[in-house]
Amino acid sequence: MGVAVRIAMSRRPFRYTAALMAAASLMAACSGSGSESSSSDVPVTEPPTTTEVVEEPETTTTSTTTTTTTSTTTTSTTTLPEPVVNSVPATDNTELPADTTVVPNVAVPSNTTFDPATLEGEVEQTTLADLTAFSECLAVLPNCDPVEATRFALLEYASGNVELINGWNADGLEIRDNDTWTFVVYDVEFNSDKTEALAYVCSQDGSSLVKPATGASDEEIVDPLDKSFKSKYLVRRINDAWAVTAAEDIETIEGREEGYCG
16 A cells, blocks of 8 residues: 655645545446446434343362352443444455444534435535534644544544644644635445445635744744645445545645636
8 A cells, every 4th residue: 555645734634545546446346437426315323232142151160969050141232333324334454443433513514415315415424524523623723632623534544634633733823714615525436335435525725824923923824725626535434434534636726716616
């Protein structure tokens, strides 16, 4: 697998190109045109509760006349975390975390592209929730909680964003014009058994990372943006919830042209 690329001083979410390209090759088998998406009406359900029975070793007591055998059965119940949306398990060889908690406490947008009751809608909701959490983190720099900011993300994508956030916090950076960062999911593609999805996102951003003014210096602009992007996000279902695991920019243009995102 390739090496993750970290873009210095950029507030764009972490990109892990190698993992995304591997997933994109899997998608090719299920989408000939690369732009059509399939839909499936799948209701959101509560996560299952699994029960496993653990047999403890038998204990044997022996006397001169009798033998007594005692067997104890212990029942433990594990309740899986509540998912953001329903889906299907991942299929590649990436080692996944044993326990994942995804906290669905971001308001569901009303102006979405897909019906939230469909698989496409579930992937869209997770992608938008991840980007919204990241945007909310920028708004409170340099006091962003990286755990909150990455609660809809996993694997290298999540750890890359944590690294960026910790660096911004440590440098005392702040964001200006964060409300100019807008994003919309315009397409969703699945692999053949719908275990993974690529969410295509169009975004525009006119925000700036800055070092705030001090008694000895004026405010310094560290990373100004006035750009439009088209990107794809690898979204996978892990432990009964979708999560964003990789991202890659497809196209970047200067300025925020009206109508670029439809």
